[in-house]
Amino acid sequence: MEKKVTVIENNKDGLKVGCDSSLCSGCKSEMFCRNKDSVFTVENPSSIPLNKGDKVTIEIPEGRATLSVILSLALPLLLFLPGYFVGGLFSESEIIRALVGFLFMAFGFAISALIFKKKKAYFSPIVKNREE
Numbered sequence: 001m002e003k004k005v006t007v008i009e010n011n012k013d014g015l016k017v018g019c020d021s022s023l024c025s026g027c028k029s030e031m032f033c034r035n036k037d038s039v040f041t042v043e044n045p046s047s048i049p050l051n052k053g054d055k056v057t058i059e060i061p062e063g064r065a066t067l068s069v070i071l072s073l074a075l076p077l078l079l080f081l082p083g084y085f086v087g088g089l090f091s092e093s094e095i096i097r098a099l100v101g102f103l104f105m106a107f108g109f110a111i112s113a114l115i116f117k118k119k120k121a122y123f124s125p126i127v128k129n130r131e132e
Contacts, residue, residue, distance in 0.1 A: 001065055004131065005042075007054045014041040015050065015127065017058065042125045055131035060123075068123055071115055076108030083107075 005017040018039045042058050050056060060068075083104025087097035116123055 001062070002057055002059045002128065003125075004055060004057055007050050007052055007056060008039060009052060010050055014124075015044050016040070017042055017056065040125075042127055043121060044127045046127065048127055048130055050127070050130065057128045057131060058125040059128045060125045064123060068116075071112045072109075075112055076105045079104040079108035 003019070005019055007015060008018050009016040016039055044050065048056075080101040084097050084101035086104070087100030090096060090100070
């Protein structure tokens with residue numbers, strides 16, 4: 001996945017970039033998009049010299065994007081089922097089973113959050129090239 005962004009700040013913590021909202025005009029999702037005014041940090045592993053205002057292309061490698069989706073969505077959903085059955089060991093009530101399932105699901109979200117926090121650089125987008 002690639003995206004064109006503008007460099008906002010270049011410091012020792014990384015490269016802060018923001019989306020160019022002019023690229024959003026004409027997009028069917030423009031009105032509902034939550035990313036058009038976002039600022040986030042990206043890695044610059046190639047040490048491309050960049051200054052404030054430079055346009056760059058960033059990417060998230062496909063495997064990392066897929067792993068990110070699996071960790072953030074699939075893991076919690078998959079943990080719901082064992083939680084539902086564990087809840088059945090304690091009660092015959094569907095409400096109790098569902099609540100324990102949701103508790104396991106919350107545990108899955110917590111695990112995902114810890115992984116993303118610990119491996120932040122791995123899941124961060126990287127600068128692919130500088131736009132001319």
